[in-house]
Amino acid sequence: MTDQGIEAVFIANRPALARFLAARGGGSDVEDLMQELWLKISHQPVGPIGNPLAYIYRTADNLMLDRRRGVMRRLRRDHEWSELNAGAMPGVSEQPSPERMLIARERLRQIEARLDALGDRTAAIFLRHRVEGEAQRDIAVDLGISLSSVEKHLQKAYRLIVELRMGSDADLPAARRHAIEGVDHDGP
Amino acid sequence: MMDREARIREEAAGWFLRQRDPARADWDGFLLWLEADTAHNAAYETVALADDDIAQLIDCADPGPLASNDNRSEERRLGRWRLATFGGVAAAVAAGFLAWPLMMAEPATYMIQTRPGEQRVVQLDGGTRIELNGGSRITLRRGDARYASLDRGEAMFSVVHDPQHPFEVQAGDTLLRDIGTEFNVRRDAAGTGLEASVARGSVVLDPDGQAIRLDAGRVARLAAADITLGRVEPSAVGTWRRSRLVYREASLDRIGEDLARGLGVPVTIDPALPDTRFTGVIRLGKDRSKTFARIGSLLDVEAVRVGEGWRLQPRRAAR
Secondary structure (H helix, E strand, O other), X not given: OOHHHHHHHHHHOHHHHHHHHHHHHHHHHHHHHHHHXXXXXXXXXXXXXOXXXXXXXXXXXXXXXXXXXXXXXXXXXXXXXXXXXXXXXXXXXXXXXXXXXXXHHHHHHHHHHHHHHXXXXXXXXXXXXXOOOOOXXXXXXXXXXXXXXXXXXXXXXXXHXXXXXXXXXXXXXXXXXXXXXXXXXXXX | OOOHHHHHHHHHHHHHHHOOOOOXXXXXXXXXXXXXXXXXXXXXXXXXXXXXXXXHHHHHHOOOOOOOOOHHHHHHHHHHHHHHOOOOOOHHHHHOHHHHHHHHOOOOEEEEEOOOOOOEXXXXXXXXXXXXOOOOEEEEEOOEEEEEEEEEOEEEEEEOOOOOOOOEEEEOOEEEEEOOEEEEEEEOOOOOOEEEEEEEOEEEEOOOOOOEEEEOOEEEEEEOOEEEEEEOOHHHXXXXXXXXXXXXXXXXXXXXXXXXXXXXXXXXXXOOOOOOEEEEEEEOOOOHHHHHHHHHHHHOOEEEEEOOEEEEEOOHHHO
16 A cells, blocks of 8 residues: 555545544644644555555544643643653653652552452453553453453453542442451451 | 443443454444544543553653663563563553564563452462462462462462472572472561461472472471471461461561451551560451450450551550
8 A cells, every 4th residue: 555545545534534533622623633644644654554544543543642642741730640750751761760760669559459459350351451462352262251351351440540540539448348358258 | 330421431441442453443433432422532532641641650660771762672671560560551552552562572470469458369270279368469470370479478379289390489589399289478577587388298498509398287487597497287377368367476576467467457566565475366357346356365465546557565454
């Protein structure tokens, strides 16, 4: 597939792509965003692309995510994580201070513990998928469960991570209670 | 059961996952979902940003070599992340979708840990079982069911013997190798002391060095370079799994650590208490107040509640 090909696909799918950018939060900037998208796909040195339309959509999706990240960086100056991570943006070479490092480690431990509380299987599937980079299909085959169950586990894990990020710790007491009951199951 | 926001979050996570899997990405379906509700796009972006946050936390927790253009160092770095923390939930995102195959080439380890007061059972391939006491952590190797590192806390190992592939437990600097067995390994809070007790079969302690063989009913205690061997009633090994703590001549400090681990509350020992030794059984019950009252009378101390935790101190009559 040549660049010419990608551009032809872009033009043929212009209305749908504009709808996509609008639905992804483009609002009144859709025309400008279409220009940006065009520049990105037509200037990127790409090898053969099996599915050019999917490639364009993914580029459009990333374009909107990058925009959102830029807004977030400006808005979240006082947010605990962004403060912690200031200077640790991808591509920025700055060593975090030892203190920030410790805080980050502690935070990761907390997140890991919360993931574990969702159940062995959910935590394990999440780590295999995101850490090992194993395809969901391979995990499903390995565990002898359906692809949709793997996805359900991952969705649960992501929901937790989102809720942790939003500071919604409503389910913490339940998790703690569960943990305490675990040790007492045959107590008096 | 699930409220609307929670449902949207899960759907958003589903789309986030599917759209990154070329085999399943469905852009038409995704567009329709986005258009169905303006909250959908916000939820989708929140999932992506949460993923970013974790990638950055990992970067911050262990920045590693900064020559990130070099694929090999990136690979090592990802491997180290996994060892150091929970290693890159979103390292995949940080490294980019295309870097995933790199990560699969690394020998993978993963950690399982418990909070104080929590217990977990881990079943390894080949029938080996690891029961993890509270406040403990083990590191396992993916694809190698014959190794575990006890990073902290206490665990009971029930190992199915395989003469070709002995099971090894690394506990700090100490290595234990099984000869088909059930054994308990406990590290103290400081991480320097180690106690290995055998319920069944045999274990070789420090197999490549002193090679001390521990048979059933033996216990080895390591403190710094000293190893003390003792006897233990085999059925008393790992009784924490049934909420029983069995002691022979145990110090209050040690009992305090076990109580904190098993009950999930901080336990402090008043330094004014004499260095007495306890022999007997402590039963951990559902009701903490009752449990601590019982512990108080067993140990002849006063157990008082201090904030979230408990303190063992001299009885008032004894003051």
